[in-house]
Amino acid sequence: MQLARVIGTVVATVHYEGLDGIKFLIVQPVNRHLAPKGEPVVAADGVAMAGPGELVYVVASREASLALPEKFVPVDHAIVGIVDAVEPLEEGME
Amino acid sequence: MKLGRVVATVVSTINAPIYDNRRLLLCDLLDDSCRRTGGYTIAIDKVDAGAGEVVLIIDEGNSARQLLDAPDAPVRAVVVGIVDELVTDGRVVISGSETR
Numbered sequence: 001m002q003l004a005r006v007i008g009t010v011v012a013t014v015h016y017e018g019l020d021g022i023k024f025l026i027v028q029p030v031n032r033h034l035a036p037k038g039e040p041v042v043a044a045d046g047v048a049m050a051g052p053g054e055l056v057y058v059v060a061s062r063e064a065s066l067a068l069p070e071k072f073v074p075v076d077h078a079i080v081g082i083v084d085a086v087e088p089l090e091e092g093m094e
Numbered sequence: 095m096k097l098g099r100v101v102a103t104v105v106s107t108i109n110a111p112i113y114d115n116r117r118l119l120l121c122d123l124l125d126d127s128c129r130r131t132g133g134y135t136i137a138i139d140k141v142d143a144g145a146g147e148v149v150l151i152i153d154e155g156n157s158a159r160q161l162l163d164a165p166d167a168p169v170r171a172v173v174v175g176i177v178d179e180l181v182t183d184g185r186v187v188i189s190g191s192e193t194r
Contacts, residue, residue: 001136001171003104003120032101032120032134046168049108057104057118057136059168063155067110067168080168081109086120088102089145 003083004029004058006050010042018073025050025079027058032086043077044068055083096135096151097124097177100143104136112167119143119173121151126182137171138162148188150175 008026023045031037034055043058046067050056056079064078065071098121106113117139123131128148135153140161143149152158153171161172179190 001118001169002134003136032122046110047108057106059170061155061170063168063170066166071166078168081104081106081113081118083104083106085105086102087105089100 001057001059001080002029003032003034003086004041004043004056004079005034005036006052006054006056006079007040008052016074018070019044019075022068022073022075023048023050025052027056027077027079029058030055034086041077043079044075046078046080047082050079050082055086057081057083095174096153097126097128097180098122098135098137098149098151098173099124099128099130100145100147100149100173101134110168112162112164112169113138119149121149121173123151124148126180126187128180128187135171137173138169139173141173141176143173143176148177148180149173150177 004027010024067078102120104118180188
């Protein structure tokens with residue numbers, strides 16, 4: 001699971017039937033200092049509550065579709081949580 | 095499985111149900127000499143790992159779902175061990191006597 005920042009929304013009227021009602025968001029993966037890293041991807045919103053600007057965590061690959069009501073649909077990234085805080089632990093962070 | 099070092103916890107209130115009441119750890123990934131590789135992963139904590147500890151992370155969905163007993167959960171990475179000793183090419187990277 002990786003952290004990402006929601007940077008946009010995607011609307012696709014024509015889509016695979018199992019994806020009805022699923023919200024798609026563009027997310028920018030970030031490193032642990034919350035700086036952008038890598039290319040943005042389109043992720044399905046598994047919590048149905050994420051919006052632009054929010055920090056979220058994302059699962060990729062097979063696990064992504066398990067975050068959605070229909071368990072076997074063609075998605076490769078899904079948002080599974082909205083981050084309230086990343087709290088550094090004393091010893092590990094520098 | 096991967097080696098990681100626990101650096102932070104991730105707190106969320108809105109999340110997939112499997113993450114309710116579970117501790118999420120942000121772990122830097124390490125190579126076989128305990129150097130940071132630059133990557134990280136967020137993993138569910140099953141062993142009460144603490145700050146700075148070197149841990150074993152399983153980063154594979156089927157295993158994660160089995161050990162959480164949740165066949166349909168959107169989860170992939172779980173912290174499953176705390177490393178006491180690490181020897182690479184005969185060189186002691188982490189000595190068993192200095193931890194816990």
